[in-house]
Amino acid sequence: xxxxxxxxxxxxxxxxxxxxxxxxxxxxxxxxxxxxxxxxxxxxxxxxxxxxxxxxxxxxxxxxxxxxxxxxxxxxxxxxxxxxxxxxxxxxxxxxxxxxxxxxxxxxxxxxxxx
Numbered sequence: 001x002x003x004x005x006x007x008x009x010x011x012x013x014x015x016x017x018x019x020x021x022x023x024x025x026x027x028x029x030x031x032x033x034x035x036x037x038x039x040x041x042x043x044x045x046x047x048x049x050x051x052x053x054x055x056x057x058x059x060x061x062x063x064x065x066x067x068x069x070x071x072x073x074x075x076x077x078x079x080x081x082x083x084x085x086x087x088x089x090x091x092x093x094x095x096x097x098x099x100x101x102x103x104x105x106x107x108x109x110x111x112x113x114x115x
Contacts (some may be wrong), residue, residue, distance in 0.1 A: 022107050026081065030104050033080035038065060039073045043082060046096035053084075053095025 005042055034040050041063055045101075060070045074094055077083040081100045085094050 027104060027107050028099065029080045030082055031108075032077050033082055036073070036076075038063070038069070042070070042073055042094075043077060043096060046083060046094060047098070049103075050096045050098055053086075053093050055088075055091045055093050057091070059094065061081055075083055 084095050084097050
């Protein structure tokens with residue numbers, strides 16, 4: 001078993017590695033996707049229901065968003081890499097990409113050093 005500090009260190013190393021793989025355009029796309037009230041509400045709801053996610057119909061009902069509007073917002077979150085989509089029969093299910101959010105947080109919080 002790993003001690004608490006070893007788990008913390010490994011988690012931090014993984015976040016830094018993830019951040020190094022994110023391009024500036026990816027970071028900006030994710031931040032832009034979250035910079036809209038309905039999309040932020042959708043993402044927060046999906047985080048609360050991670051890892052399973054929710055169907056599009058349930059999301060629309062819980063947030064009182066029309067299906068067409070929700071579809072637009074989910075497309076933007078998916079394009080930014082913050083939401084994963086899967087089909088289950090006739091239904092589309094969406095889940096938060098927690099790894100992408102952790103990488104985003106690591107990148108935003110990273111201090112750039114002068115060379």
